[in-house]
Amino acid sequence: MSSPNILFLMTDQMQGRVLEPANPCQTPNLDQLAARGVRFRRAYTPNPVCSPAHASLMTGLLPHNHGVLFVEHTIDPDQARLRTPYFHWADQLTAAGYDTGYFGKWHVERSNNLSRFGWRQQAALFDRTDWNAANFSLERYLDSPPGYRPNRFYGVCDLPAAERGMGKKTDAALAYLDTVLAENAPWCCFVSFTEPHDPFYCHEDAFAQYDVDSIPLQPNLHHDLRGQPNLYKRAAQVWRDWSDREHREAAACYYASISEIDRQFGRLLARVERAGKLENTVVVMTSDHGDLLGAHGLYCKNVGAFEEAYNIPLVMAGPEVTGPAASDARVGLQDVGQTLLELAGAQPLDNIDGRSFAPVLATPHDTSAYRQGFAEYYGGRYLVTQRILWDGDWKFIHNGFDYDEPYNLAADPCEMNNLAQNPACVQKIQAMTRQMWQIVVESHDHSLSNTHDPPMRIATAGPG
Numbered sequence: 001m002s003s004p005n006i007l008f009l010m011t012d013q014m015q016g017r018v019l020e021p022a023n024p025c026q027t028p029n030l031d032q033l034a035a036r037g038v039r040f041r042r043a044y045t046p047n048p049v050c051s052p053a054h055a056s057l058m059t060g061l062l063p064h065n066h067g068v069l070f071v072e073h074t075i076d077p078d079q080a081r082l083r084t085p086y087f088h089w090a091d092q093l094t095a096a097g098y099d100t101g102y103f104g105k106w107h108v109e110r111s112n113n114l115s116r117f118g119w120r121q122q123a124a125l126f127d128r129t130d131w132n133a134a135n136f137s138l139e140r141y142l143d144s145p146p147g148y149r150p151n152r153f154y155g156v157c158d159l160p161a162a163e164r165g166m167g168k169k170t171d172a173a174l175a176y177l178d179t180v181l182a183e184n185a186p187w188c189c190f191v192s193f194t195e196p197h198d199p200f201y202c203h204e205d206a207f208a209q210y211d212v213d214s215i216p217l218q219p220n221l222h223h224d225l226r227g228q229p230n231l232y233k234r235a236a237q238v239w240r241d242w243s244d245r246e247h248r249e250a251a252a253c254y255y256a257s258i259s260e261i262d263r264q265f266g267r268l269l270a271r272v273e274r275a276g277k278l279e280n281t282v283v284v285m286t287s288d289h290g291d292l293l294g295a296h297g298l299y300c301k302n303v304g305a306f307e308e309a310y311n312i313p314l315v316m317a318g319p320e321v322t323g324p325a326a327s328d329a330r331v332g333l334q335d336v337g338q339t340l341l342e343l344a345g346a347q348p349l350d351n352i353d354g355r356s357f358a359p360v361l362a363t364p365h366d367t368s369a370y371r372q373g374f375a376e377y378y379g380g381r382y383l384v385t386q387r388i389l390w391d392g393d394w395k396f397i398h399n400g401f402d403y404d405e406p407y408n409l410a411a412d413p414c415e416m417n418n419l420a421q422n423p424a425c426v427q428k429i430q431a432m433t434r435q436m437w438q439i440v441v442e443s444h445d446h447s448l449s450n451t452h453d454p455p456m457r458i459a460t461a462g463p464g
Contacts, residue, residue: 003096003344004319005180005281006188007272009265011258012050012105013197013301014287016043016311018258024215025255029266030315033283035324037317038364042330044390045289046375048301048309050197051080053288054108057333058088058117060352062376064445069378072110082109087349089337090118090188096346099185101176104169104192119190123172131201134159138207138253140246142238153299154200154253156207161260166193170264174271181275186344191268195257196291198300202256209259210252217247218294218308220414225296227418228304229402231384235303236296247294254293282318282343284336295414302379305386305397305405306415310375316361319343325364330373330390331357353443374439387448389436396432398459406432430460437463 018025019039046056047063055061055068059082063069067083090100101121102114114122139155142148161167173191180187195201225233239247265285272278292298292308301309314331317323320343334354341348342356360370377386385400393410406419406429419425441449441463449463 002280003098003186005186005272005277006093006098006340006344007268007281007283008188008190009268009283009285010104010190010192011196011261011287011313012192012194013289013291014258014261014313015290015293015308016041016287016313017308018255019313019315024210024251026209026259027262029262029269030285030313033265033269033285033317034315034326037283037315037321037323037325038361039326040314040316040329040331041326042328042373042390043286043312043314044310044330044332044373044375045287045312046332046334047377048289048305048375049377049380050105050107050288052376052378053333054106055082056354057288057336058090058108059086060089060334060337060349060354061086062334062353062374062443062445063378064376064447065353065443068108070380072107074380077110088117089341089349090190092118092341092346092349093188093344094118094120096344097185098344098346099180099183099187100190101173101180101187102190102192103173103176104190105194106192121176123169123176131157131159131164131199134201137204138249140249144238144241152199154198154250156202156204156253156256158204160203161206161264166195166261166264169193170267173268177268177271177275181272181277188340189268191265193261193264195261196254198291200250200253200257202253202260206256206260207252210256212245212248212252215248215251215255217244220296220416221247221294223296223414223416227421228296228405229399231401232296232298232304236298239294239297239299250299251293254291278318280319282316282321282340284340285313285315286333286336287312288333296416303384305377305388307395307409307413310388320358321361322364327360327364327367329357329360329364329367329370331360331370332373332375372435374436374443376445385448387436387440389432389439391432391435394428394432396429396436398433398436400458404429404433404460433459433461437461 052063102119134157136155142151295308338356373390375388387398397405
């Protein structure tokens with residue numbers, strides 16, 4: 001069989017759990033994709049912010065190694081700069097004879113010249129200005145505390161998806177597919193949407209698919225955050241006066257936006273299938289990070305290292321993928337590129353933090369070598385240091401600004417019981433702290449591993 005084609009479908013700020021069978025979000029095309037592939041229930045982002053996550057996906061590096069620690073357009077030009085000369089996995093694909101095209105949100109670095117990183121064709125990088133032409137039948141603004149400008153947080157409008165950014169990006173990708181599907185060379189088509197990132201906007205028809213009053217509230221929506229860092233409580237104040245109805249409306253708009261994305265993905269998948277190329281095409285669907293969506297009274301990401309923000313959707317189907325299956329392998333965005341290079345028979349990336357999980361695609365239930373995950377967070381406008389370690393059912397959050405947060409996700413899936421002060425967990429906390437330091441040292445996170453100065457000795461155990 002010839003080298004497989006690659007169709008990469010990416011969203012922005014989409015929870016991994018929306019693809020769970022019991023979730024109210026309607027995604028028929030993604031459900032069909034999962035029905036012939038592997039869905040990773042424990043996939044995670046190495047950073048819950050757009051630019052660091054996108055850069056990790058492209059380079060296979062953790063943020064402290066690729067240098068993009070914050071959203072690149074929010075800070076000065078000499079900050080959050082992508083380090084070179086690291087190769088990207090698209091570079092390796094082009095070297096292996098692939099035609100490559102990228103359509104949609106880039107958000108990795110400032111030049112927006114994707115040919116520097118292996119993408120031969122590109123279009124429609126980042127645009128949400130089309131919302132200015134829409135009329136809203138439902139909208140909710142955030143207008144407090146005083147002094148912050150009003151922020152439309154969710155809404156229902158009369159502008160169809162076909163006339164908005166997601167439709168235009170899909171059209172550009174379809175035009176590219178029409179060209180490469182008629183040729184013999186293998187191809188990689190990457191389609192990256194801005195949605196369902198806040199503000200949660202959707203068209204009236206998509207919103208009408210959902211009965212707002214029947215949408216379940218997040219089980220930890222009214223959690224008082226007792227035992228969690230005080231920063232989380234400060235951030236939750238923004239939504240503390242919302243009614244349950246408003247939380248349900250926000251969720252309905254978020255889910256409806258994902259349903260619109262699902263239809264666009266369906267168009268792309270149908271085009272490849274009509275050309276008779278679907279069986280030899282590796283299809284990947286994922287997101288850069290999730291959204292808290294009311295969990296613990298919080299939305300979006302940034303503040304709160306909870307699973308709703310870190311657990312991302314990841315579905316893969318195609319040749320060399322055994323399905324249907326739902327796998328509990330712990331894999332991260334930094335692992336995806338190396339996996340695709342192995343499936344494509346291309347040269348792997350050297351000296352990266354990620355690793356291929358192609359073995360799991362062949363045997364999805366053998367997760368013994370994929371139990372551990374690691375993520376980083378640096379804040380943004382407010383600088384915050386966090387490192388997140390997953391090991392089986394346990395999750396450990398090292399906070400550089402407050403007490404740590406260990407959770408047993410099997411016993412406490414909603415992360416409502418911080419075990420940091422539990423005497424019975426002292427040994428477990430120390431063990432996971434040492435595991436964290438091992439990864440920090442081995443991945444050359446020099447700043448954090450050199451925290452031996454007196455005021456820096458805040459962890460339960462040190463990096464030595």
